[in-house]
Amino acid sequence: MEFDLIHRHFKSPFAALVKANRDSVLTGIGDDCAALAPMPGHGLYVSTDTLVEGVHFFSDDPAPAVGWKSLACNLSDLAACGAQPIGFTLNLSLPLIDESWVAGFSAGLLEIASTFNCPLVGGDTTSAGANTAKTISITVFGEAPLQHHGFHRALAKAGDDVWVSGTPGLARLGLLLEYQRLGSLSRFYSSSEILSVLELLSVMPQSLKQLAVAALRQPFPRVNLGQSLRGKANACVDLSDGLSGDLAHITTASGLSAVLAVHALQSVWLKRWPELSQLPGSVTFLDTLLNITLQGGDDFELCFTAEPTHLDAIQSINTALCRIGQLEAGEGLWLSQPNHSRQRVLGVSYKHFAEPTL
Amino acid sequence: MEFDLIHRHFKSPFAALVKANRDSVLTGIGDDCAALAPMPGHGLYVSTDTLVEGVHFFSDDPAPAVGWKSLACNLSDLAACGAQPIGFTLNLSLPLIDESWVAGFSAGLLEIASTFNCPLVGGDTTSAGANTAKTISITVFGEAPLQHHGFHRALAKAGDDVWVSGTPGLARLGLLLEYQRLGSLSRFYSSSEILSVLELLSVMPQSLKQLAVAALRQPFPRVNLGQSLRGKANACVDLSDGLSGDLAHITTASGLSAVLAVHALQSVWLKRWPELSQLPGSVTFLDTLLNITLQGGDDFELCFTAEPTHLDAIQSINTALCRIGQLEAGEGLWLSQPNHSRQRVLGVSYKHFAEPTL
Known part of the structure; x- marks a missing residue:
């Protein structure tokens, strides 16, 4: 069930974006780790944000908007450091498997990921049981030349x-x-x-x-x-x-x-x-x-x-x-x-x- | 409150470990992004896992054990790819701020991070409201020479x-x-x-x-x-x-x-x-x-x-x-x-x- 869900809504829709970035993504979703090849002479920038239903977004927000915003707030941290996105991982903890919500969420996520050419390279999906809040953590990776000071x-x-x-x-x-x-x-x-x-x-x-x-x-x-x-x-x-x-x-x-x-x-x-x-x-x-x-x-x-x-x-x-x-x-x-x-x-x-x- | 909590239980206790790795960690906790410098000629390995209270650990498990295990399961993915850990990020979503639990969790996390020389470089802490389950997502980064095939x-x-x-x-x-x-x-x-x-x-x-x-x-x-x-x-x-x-x-x-x-x-x-x-x-x-x-x-x-x-x-x-x-x-x-x-x-x-x- 978990593997099917991940394949249908994450691995398969994002496959083209991963393929388009095959120079930097050596291994994507499906192995124990993703493997990336940052450009020589570049630093790796990392940022992570969690969005919790009822705290960071409304329960009735459209699922594609939640997907968009989850990656947007992480890409914004890369932007603040002057880094170029190269990929991200997703942790999705859901109360129940509401497949139409997952489909909408994934569509919004793919839209922004494609806009910024930032492939999904790995993740973890968990069913946390009824009465829990949807919790989305995204960790995004970017790169910038080592001589760039990162706007500290x-x-x-x-x-x-x-x-x-x-x-x-x-x-x-x-x-x-x-x-x-x-x-x-x-x-x-x-x-x-x-x-x-x-x-x-x-x-x-x-x-x-x-x-x-x-x-x-x-x-x-x-x-x-x-x-x-x-x-x-x-x-x-x-x-x-x-x-x-x-x-x-x-x-x-x-x-x-x-x-x-x-x-x-x-x-x-x-x-x-x-x-x-x-x-x-x-x-x-x-x-x-x-x-x-x-x-x-x-x-x-x-x-x-x-x-x-x-x-x-x-x-x-x-x-x-x-x-x-x-x-x-x-x-x-x-x-x-x-x-x-x-x-x-x-x-x-x-x-x-x-x-x-x- | 959030900044104090992060400083007291994460930034401060992990400072020595970050400092010991200053060749690879250019920027740690506290800026929009962490910045890492992977070794030249190395691929970057990434893995992420979520642990939810009541699903992946018992509510009465000792907090240090939960901290240890949260990073252990991610380091294990790096191990399976033959990669050397270089750092990790933490997303912690808590129902309430139970400071003694956070202190214990942080101590267990620091113990395993020190054991494997894997500094905490960034994160996000969220109060998700009463009646939610503690949710911990960790994303770990590692490196291995580009000629290593990653044990796919x-x-x-x-x-x-x-x-x-x-x-x-x-x-x-x-x-x-x-x-x-x-x-x-x-x-x-x-x-x-x-x-x-x-x-x-x-x-x-x-x-x-x-x-x-x-x-x-x-x-x-x-x-x-x-x-x-x-x-x-x-x-x-x-x-x-x-x-x-x-x-x-x-x-x-x-x-x-x-x-x-x-x-x-x-x-x-x-x-x-x-x-x-x-x-x-x-x-x-x-x-x-x-x-x-x-x-x-x-x-x-x-x-x-x-x-x-x-x-x-x-x-x-x-x-x-x-x-x-x-x-x-x-x-x-x-x-x-x-x-x-x-x-x-x-x-x-x-x-x-x-x-x-x-």
Whole structure:
């Protein structure tokens, strides 16, 4: 049963992708180990993430979206190190063998694996018994030249610009829309905060709502961007826990402070959705968005620091990258207003342990 | 909370082991990815296994034993491919943060990781909410020279001797003793079989009982043996699912049949415990042991095939290796009696899906 299931939904659908990578995958699924041949002169990068039903995804999320996201959050870690994906392993622990769910999960996984040319090379599938939560662990492997420094968090320098890709906070907006749909927003926000959030959600353009839910369900890891930043960025993280929390990993490890411009953070949204500044109550909405931008996790965008001399080179990679602030001597995360007044941002990262389950 | 827990029980206790391997571990726990530097001219071997509480270990198993076994079963896969461990990642999903359990688990993990010089390089810890089962996934990395063929299952040849290390079935005997202790042997055996098992357990020497439970709880992966077999063995598997099932992986992949000598299989036990042949009813006992030897999983011994010309070289590696049969043209698994009569062994491998939970 186990062998059949693995063959039908994993070995067979992924066979073409493994074959297309036969130079790097010496042995795939089916032996005691997979065997890979990393490129000579390259370091091996490894990252692993676990997704638990009810904690990291909703039970009624479409199975292909769960498959996509399981690999996406791991590829995002490779992206944050500037590594090229070469393969991954999958541990799937299921309460029962729900074959239609497995088929959907596998289809989503194959879609993202094919998009990033990252073959499935091994895994373990377990039936954990009724009443358990679906648990998915993926470990992904990548490579980068040994001379690349991997964008370690401690490599940021005072004077570096701070950059972000995409729209940090967009996935959190998607999560809030999902909570609203399920009637459980009040478990997430205090009564003093919830009104402004509800107002924001009620006036938000429909196109933005759809993109927010898509950002939550099917994040697009910035794998190509990460590799393009080799030789340009100093430190880089992916925004899995939220901008303020993840940027703090860099400032803490590098012994620096970050000063982010409120105007720049708002422009991340306004550049894509200029109509947000025209809505009634837009000042309040932009404040609410600012908090979502700082706190929101699960974006899987990149936040990186680079010396100002690289500005043109970075903008030529991708015009949608936004420079949101600078690093300075000192510690902590600060917001600066257009009038140059500063306000310290305190403890607002996304913590899976601290948060209510979905 | 999550960061503190990881630091206290994983990053800090494993720091010395990571440092001792600084040539191969460029970046350990704490960045988006770990970075490893495999030796030039070597292939990278990867294996992953999941252990679920109540399926793969008992809820009341000592936490250090669970930590040991979680890595042992992965190292055993590297052993079966003849690879040298270089590091591993850990995914730990817990119902609640039971810190004393985590501390014990980490201690057992560190003990085996130190024994095999295999540093923890990354991971993910998740609180999955009350009423969930502890779920542990480990992915282990190893290396072997590119010219080593990895003992693929399809590489066995007709005429090869079949060898095993240790005492296959010993861990199954340990599992039966645990079931007996919990009063649940009847969930595992039919009423027609249970009497002979109970009789065997009742007369078994105490020293054998203790070793059987130890084999179940703290199996010793044959990592050094696996590497010593490079250039000698053709195909190799580890006995995670049981001798008959795992050997079938080799015979099926290689398009051959295996003929095992009943006398040789029994001598695997009698060489270590000669008193088993002196017990009242020893003929029945030896038959029961034979079934346990063929069916028993979780042994993490190696079963390998090698051309007869390598006999002396293999015996000089380790005198406790037993030659139990040969491969022939044909298909299936056969037992041969001293009088050369043969009997086919049908479908008796250990399947996690098919088995009752503990």
